[in-house]
Amino acid sequence: MSGKRPSGRPANQDASTALKAVALRLVRELGYEKVSVSAIIEQAGVARQTLYNRWNTKADLVLEAVFEQTNTYAAEPSWDGAEDCRTLLEDFLIRIFEHLRIYGDTLRALIAASQQDAKFHKSFHANFVLPREQMITALLRRAQDRGELSPGRSVETxxxxxxxxxxxxxxxxxxxxxxxxxxxxxxxxx
Amino acid sequence: MSGKRPSGRPANQDASTALKAVALRLVRELGYEKVSVSAIIEQAGVARQTLYNRWNTKADLVLEAVFEQTNTYAAEPSWDGAEDCRTLLEDFLIRIFEHLRIYGDTLRALIAASQQDAKFHKSFHANFVLPREQMITALLRRAQDRGELSPGRSVETxxxxxxxxxxxxxxxxxxxxxxxxxxxxxxxxx
DNA sequence: TTGAAGATTAGACTGCAGTCCACTATCCGC
DNA sequence: GCGGATAGTGGACTGCAGTCTAATCTTCAA
Structure with missing residues (x-):
């Protein structure tokens, strides 16, 4: 599947790990705006270019760091239980809101960043926005199937x-x- | 009402006018991100400090320029007609969306800016967000009064x-x- | 007329994201 | 071991928003 190993010096995985860890910590400590790229690379013990070899912008790095940290966050609501979709939706939203108590400020900053950088907007939309949108539409569609929601309503809207x-x-x-x-x-x- | 004229050299109103006009034109021509403060003051024939005497940031200037230009935009829907509130709301939204064909990109940039600057967020919220919110809630409340909307619904939500x-x-x-x-x-x- | 208050100006300066460059280090196939 | 390819390093550099300064201008009041 992965084909041949690319030639040349291999990327140092520790650098990526350190960068993500430092970025996440600093952002949570100081807030996105107050964290400079220089501070991140300094504390990660890595050269500036190394960061930009892997991510296009500070926002891309932080997005990935937060994303890894919170892949449990807003996990697909489990359908197994016999609960109605209304309860499922409510719990889903409550869980998201709880995580936003920690990452709300960062998410706001990322949304702002996505308005200022078309490339980052694409990545942000694909990794964050669309998946959550699909969870909700799937849940609503299921509610329609189960008769909890009138079939006349527009799930997308x-x-x-x-x-x-x-x-x-x-x-x-x-x-x-x-x-x-x-x-x-x-x-x-x- | 206005009390005494403040002492000292009076502010040059032409400078403000020119700055707003230039800012509006450049933002529409090039988009918010591509317009530099240096370009604005240069074309307005004014010193850098003069801009910052009146506005805290580029965003404040552009907000005011766009706001003046579009005070007709999203004007209070007139209740006079016998139309139902549903139609009123639809027309109101359509009118907003039409103006966004021109100012949508700028508004996106201003929303982004408001996430990065607490002072600007306050101003943006007071001048742009709240008024429109109140128009909609007023309209919905009226719809409830007229029986078009179930009284059980939460107008704010x-x-x-x-x-x-x-x-x-x-x-x-x-x-x-x-x-x-x-x-x-x-x-x-x- | 003089002086205080505040506005305007030109331009230097700071801080930050992101780019570029010259050099060095590591891996691979030969 | 050698050469090609790619990664990492340190540091210089660009571009921009916003701040600061020193000097000058405009108005009013004494």
């Missing part, structure tokens, strides 16, 4: 409304808690 | 969902057209 509410609150520093999750679900299934 | 959908599409470079406006309204009043 509802998904946009739900994600939008979440983004809007996040970007406007509003409260993202269980109560808000309940409200969203209540209006969605109204 | 619906407003967040509607604005969120719009922001989400905008920030993810999705299509913002009359069809999307219709979809939003359909789900809101579903």
């Amino acid at each position: 509802l998904s946009t409304l739900i994600h939008g509410a979440f983004w809007y609150r996040l970007l406007n520093r509003g409260v993202l808690n269980a109560g808000f999750a309940k409200e969203i679900v209540a209006e969605t299934f109204a | 619906l407003s967040t969902l509607i604005h969120g959908a719009f922001w989400y599409r905008l920030l993810n470079r999705g299509v913002l057209n009359a069809g999307f406006a219709k979809e939003i309204v359909a789900e809101t009043f579903a």
Whole structure:
């Protein structure tokens, strides 16, 4: 599958690991804006170019670091249980909001960065935005199949409304808690 | 009301006018990111400090320039007509989306900037976000009064969902057209 | 007329992301 | 071991937003 090993000196995996670890730690300690690339490479003990060999921008590095750390976060809600989709959606949103207590500020910074760099926007959209959108649409479709949601509703539009509410609150520093999750679900299934 | 004139040399109003005009033109020609402060002050024939005497950041200047240009944009929907609120909301959204064909990119940049500068976020929220939020909530409340919308629905939550959908599409470079406006309204009043 | 208050100017300066370069280090096939 | 390919290093460099400074201009009030 992976074909032949590329010729030349192999990339030092430790450097990538160290960079991601340092980036994640600094971002959580200081906030995205206050972390300079120079500080990251210094603490990772690595040259500037090494970072840019692997990632295009600071945002790409942080996205990957946060992404690895939180691949459990917002994991696909398990369908196994007999719970109704409404509860499933609510729990899903609550879980996301909880993780945002830690990574909300970073996510805001990444969204901002994605508006200023077309290449990063593509990557961010593919790795973060689309997967979550698909989880919600899948869940809503299932709700329709089970008769919990009227078949006349547009699953795609509802998904946009739900994600939008979440983004809007996040970007406007509003409260993202269980109560808000309940409200969203209540209006969605109204 | 205005009290006494402040002492000292009065601010040159022409400079402000020229700066806003140049900023607006350049942003529309080149896009927010490609416009440098140096280019703005050069073409306005004004010193750097003069710009920063009036605005804290490039974003503040552009916000004010765009805001003046578009104070008709998204004007309060007139209630006079006998139209139902559903139609009113749809027309309101369509009108916003049309203006975004011109200013959408700039608005995206301003939203991004507001995530990176707390002071600008406050100003942006007060001048742009809140007024529009209040227009929608007022409209929805009226819809409830007229019996077009079930009194059980949460007007605030619906407003967040509607604005969120719009922001989400905008920030993810999705299509913002009359069809999307219709979809939003359909789900809101579903 | 003079002086205080504040505006304007030109330009130097800081801090940061990202690029470039010359040089060195490591791996591979021969 | 040698040469080609690629990675890593240190440091210089660019471009830009925003700050700072020293000097000059404009207005008012005494």
